[in-house]
Amino acid sequence: MNNRLKVLRAERNWSQQDLAERLEVSRQSVNAIETGKYDPSLPLAFRIADVFGITIEQIFLRA
């Protein structure tokens, strides 16, 4: 699944580690989601949306 995580991170000047700490997951998790290797569960997707203050649909895009 495509996503805008990298762009959203860059807009806030956050590193992968910064985002990982906000989400309480590992940096490897952020990297895997960002590169499309792993699709997060719905609860984690909601947490990601909450961290950025936008909706899930504004982050994850249909492939």
Place this chain on the structure above:
Amino acid sequence: MDCGNNNLAQRAYLRRLGLSVAVYLVSLLGGVYLVSRDLVSGPIVWVLGLLPGLAVVGALYAIGKLITETTDEFIRMLIVRQTLIATGFALSLATIWGFLENYALVPHINAYWTAILWYLGFFLGAVSNRITYGAWGQLK
């Protein structure tokens, strides 16, 4: 760096694994020493024979607890994937070897080698994780 709960799960895993390895080494080395010199007999030999295997069961239990206690879903998925690869690898080789033994094509090997194969498969699972997802999973 992993999140805090994952570090707790990791520490608990290493503690359980360390205890299992210690019991394994002491019981195996002690058992071989005592039995080979005929210093023990009867039910004690049974206990000495069971202890190393139970220690390995303890190490497998530690991996099970690691899976249930790891809160990072991606890391948890990697560890589950490793255990599936390890199980498939060990069972496949043990089954094939067993049938080859039927026709005396290969020598008999002790059943505990299946556990050793499993740990080799666990490492292969980590390599597969690294190639597929860019992260190892569990290496210890």
